Amino acid sequence: MTRIAGLASVVAAVGLLPWLSGKDPALTVLRARSAEQEPTKEALDAVRRDLGLDAGPLSLLGSWASGLVRGDLGVSWVPGTEVLPSVAAGVQVSLALMGAAFGVALVLSCALVAPVLVRGRRSAGAFAAMLAAVPEFLLATVALLVCGVWLGWLPTSGWQGPQYMVLPALALGVPAGGLLGRLVADALPGVLDERWVELWRGAGVSRRLIAGAALKRVLPPLVPQFGMVAVGLTGGAVAVETVFAVPGIGRTALGAAKSQDLPLLQGAVLALLTLGLVMGALAAFTRRRLLGPALRDASLALPPARPVRTHPAIPLTLFTLLAVAIGWGLLRDPYAVHTADRLAAPSWSHPLGTDGLGRDVLARLGHGAAPTVGTAAAVCLLSLLVALALGFLPGVAAGAADIANALPPVIVGILIAAVAGPGTGGAALAVALISWPPLAAHAAALVQEVRASSFLLAQRAIGAPPWWILTRHVLPSVAAPVARHALLRLPGIALALASLGFLGLGAQPPAPEWGLLLDESRAYVERAPWAALAPAVALALLAGLAVSGAAYAQGRRAPRTGEGRKVTPVARVGV
């Protein structure tokens, strides 16, 4: 229900974009229709009348909504074509791609779960977590580079046959499969330790039957998470379709946002959100079928997952590698243009080569760390503050979190870029809007736990006023674990920001932001793969740091009672 309300408000926000942004779409439209025409007042008024902009925001929204009921999505502003056919065509392509990606995810997650079931390994381990943390845009770029450009096995752009589907489906399916596989594989050992397994073994039940029953036991509580994966797929589709020039709905939405083509953007965002909602509803339906009518939510909770222990050397090594590269790059000039050395291969004077303008890649990498990680830190802090404030109002937090969970950051990024124009601030806001809900949920759970503990009664008994209890007892017990949780999400937030930068929705050239770096280098990836590889590797190191750092912190904290029980999900902010 909250999701439908969320969908309605997001679509309405899309409809009101020109008034929200304070920019005149008539000018944009005029420019797009004919480059020669002077933007005179008459010409602009004609465009406005033509688009129905003169009637005011509510009537435009109203006529669009009534058209929607009749199955008419209006006429696109820029090419002047019907929206519905282009949205339908895009959805068709995207559905085929998502279907293939889902197949990839299924195969991969089975491969990750099998060793746990067959050989009784303790968990899928760091490999699956690593796969789950790699954002789609990064994987897409690397797949393009390796399979498409270097090996030449598969076509890299377009949509003309099944072979065009392979790379996009892999890029979209592997992170989803990694996440699904890890969820199941991490939950299985706990289930296999339950009493009934021993009993069945003792009774001589075959291993195959036990494995089947354990799977059946594990799946229902995880199905809601699968809905989240579906939402992530719709967001990931935008990036993957952009990289491989697939004419799907995600690319349509991005293009429409960049050209301020509101009817097309409305139609595309509506289609994307509906896709996410339908997949979420399918997940909920599956769960109900699996559980049967008699079982209620709480009656089938999973045993707590055993934390994966990571040696502290892994995050430390990743951190050191990143720090050295960044430190070295900081000593160099990121804006100096050496036209003679364009697309130069790595050498002593340019350790990571140069980009298309002859700028030093290492320098740009080093100087890009501050905007990339600094913005992420600011977003992280903002989310933490919001989460702490809302943690004390659990009702508000739950409703808002439901809506925010149903929106992939890239769609919020598209909307905000359409309002405020692309920029670092807009991207930061988009990611902040998405990143606070898990923190707020954690804070709310802790507040509830602390409020219920009896020592607060003892505080009241010594005559402590509410502010004393709040600032000296409740806040410290909540803030510290939530801040740690926020810190673990920092690399994930940086990746989400980079993905927006990659799509041209974040930092603008010539800023050396990592996502933007990756996007800029994509144009000449055949000639200078190092320029694309450097930011890709830096982002992959960041993803690895996110996963190993979180696993290490969890493993270290788990033996103690209290906060260790709250297993924080590993940070993953998909595009």
Added chain:
Amino acid sequence: MRTIPLLDVRDLVVRYGAVTAVDHVSFSLDAGETLAIEGPSGCGKSSTAMAVLQLRRPDSGEVRFEGRELTGLTEPGLRPLRPRMQPVFQDPYGSLSPRQRIRDAVAEPLRLQGLRPTAGQVAALLDRVGLDPSYGDRRPHELSGGQCQRAGIARALASNPRLLVLDEPVSALDPSVRAGILNLLADLRDELGLAYLFICHDRAVVRHFADRVVEMRDGRITSR
């Protein structure tokens, strides 16, 4: 003329929804006296304790402490009186914040009154309840149940109370530790002239410890 009792409870009623946990309970307690309320679990004795302390406001009835009627007071109005009546809870770990060092937990009631307790004052409080002052550096989970209960008593004593409401103070402890805590409470009563409202389900403990015993069944006092 009879002196005013330290605590005077009249027609106390506590309801949880449709259930009446405490049903028109009346009793009084003089300074330095120990009154035990004895009864099986669920009879309403803990609810009575909470209502006397005004940690759960009673639905009707009067609670007079040092001659002042408490039920009509607002929470801010109650706060200055709270230090003079302190609870000791059943769960020794439950009354101390798991994050606080024992030293800070014991000093907190004094800090709350705007005082700056010295290390010596805190050490004296710990010493009085039979804890070595070196335990002040520890946190509750690093203490045994009995040590923790002693720390809880030290914290209760810090604000110089006249009445301690002991809600099953030894029920969660081992029998060997139990005697030590009861002896400590008896010594403190004699030294400081404290009055105790002693909530307990164990008849043997009650008979030794209390000056007077009332029995509670199903929310009512059945014998005195």
